[in-house]
Amino acid sequence: MPVLLLAAVDDVARRSAALGLLLDLPSVVVVTHDLVVGHDGGGAVRRTITDRSGVLAEETTPLDHACLACAVREDLLPTLQMLLNLDRWSTVAVSLPLTAAPEPVAYEIGRAIGDGSLQGAVLASVVSLVDLATFEADLLGDELLDERGLAFGDYDRRSVGEAVAAQVEFADDVVTVDRASAAAETLLAHLVAPTSRLHVGWDSVAADHLVGVRHDTETARRRMDPLQVQPSSCRDEHGIWTVELSAHQPLDPGRLLRHVEALGSGRVRARGHFWLASRPDVACVWDGSGGQLAIGHLGPWRQRRPGSRIVVTGSDPDDRRRIVDTFSRVLTTAADLSTAWASQLVDDGFTPWLGPLPTRTADRETVEDPSPRPSTD
Known part of the structure; x- marks a missing residue:
């Protein structure tokens, strides 16, 4: 039946x-x-x-x-x-x-x-x-x-x-x-x-x-599954828009913490995953709606290539401009990675949401060159 x-x-x-x-x-x-x-x-x-x-x-x-x-x-x-x-x-x-x-x-x-x-x-x-x-x-x-x-x-x-x-x-x-x-x-x-x-x-x-x-x-x-989130195939019309924030370089934890409200607030629905430079082996979830934002721990990347992909849908063009601009601001740069600051962090500020920082090892691979620019279309 x-x-x-x-x-x-x-x-x-x-x-x-x-x-x-x-x-x-x-x-x-x-x-x-x-x-x-x-x-x-x-x-x-x-x-x-x-x-x-x-x-x-x-x-x-x-x-x-x-x-x-x-x-x-x-x-x-x-x-x-x-x-x-x-x-x-x-x-x-x-x-x-x-x-x-x-x-x-x-x-x-x-x-x-x-x-x-x-x-x-x-x-x-x-x-x-x-x-x-x-x-x-x-x-x-x-x-x-x-x-x-x-x-x-x-x-x-x-x-x-x-x-x-x-x-x-x-x-x-x-x-x-x-x-x-x-x-x-x-x-x-x-x-x-x-x-x-x-x-x-x-x-x-x-x-x-x-x-x-x-x-x-x-x-x-x-x-x-936040790791398999896909943008809508619908056209942007009648004031409704969807953007895909994606990048192959990690996000800077300090800048993300400072700009999390600008990136996660507004009249939007946002969901997906992100890669934090201070936690290179961990996939993190990004899930927000109705002014609420949840950040969590998804576990290891396993065979998946690390990266960030957050799909955001909204109706206010100001929200779209602010979110796209903020996402670009919180990405790591080549200068960030060259200082090897990530290996020296004791606390990246995300412990309340993601738990303590993992123990760093001397032979950990360096994060890849962040030369590709993020996609926001």
Whole structure:
């Protein structure tokens, strides 16, 4: 039996998609989950099961923590197996809690199918539902989820843009529940991966298509891999632009630290990887949206050639000019490398994000000549 995953930030979009499926597919059952956060930090998952005849069941299950992983492990997988065993429907649609990232849920369902703990199911399309009327403000604005009452507890400090990006960029199919401005449609098209499908308006996608798709775990993993980020193939128009910041020389840690706000702020969505001169053997992640920026440790380059590639999408031409100019400023130069300063650093300033500097060895290879200029097109 195909299992669809539906992810949304807006409840109207989520309800519209569920209703569309109930109207279009004669034998579908919709399982809707909502996380309820308690005052003590605990929580519960509220589950509603619906088909064409109406609401079949509503139940609230306590959780130790109001987190998505707990909800999947303790409620979703057993519920799916129960519905499969009943054998009353041809399709199960799982409507995830608002703002939930679909990636870990898809992984857990795929793992359960693979190891036999969830029998009789195949994972169909992972669908991101988008309200185009608010999409630009949601993605590029600086509002936090807790300011909308959508956070999964006090620990959830994500911006609305982070939640939207995680849903759109992972999905097999991205479906808008309305039509809006050409700028909003173009912005969404710039974010959708080349291996995903964009449908503008629910009437532009057949429900049978969503059921017939099979989620490919490896393809989805590549879509989210910072080392495999690719720029959009869409044209820059209606005020929407995408630039690729790439270079074969490392970034200077001191200058990057001084200019990180200029490079990482603004009404932009940015994701990719970078190479820091003080950590030549380590690939680092760059991920930002809605005024938030995450910098992290990806691990060794292994067989991959070190370098930086950050894809940035935005709507303000001033942001574009500032980011492109700043990226050029933070690149190392031949003079930087000739001083061998990197081998003498005790702290490059990125310890809070990347951990302590690795131990340097005398026979470490020098970083390559930074003669190629960065690409920003």
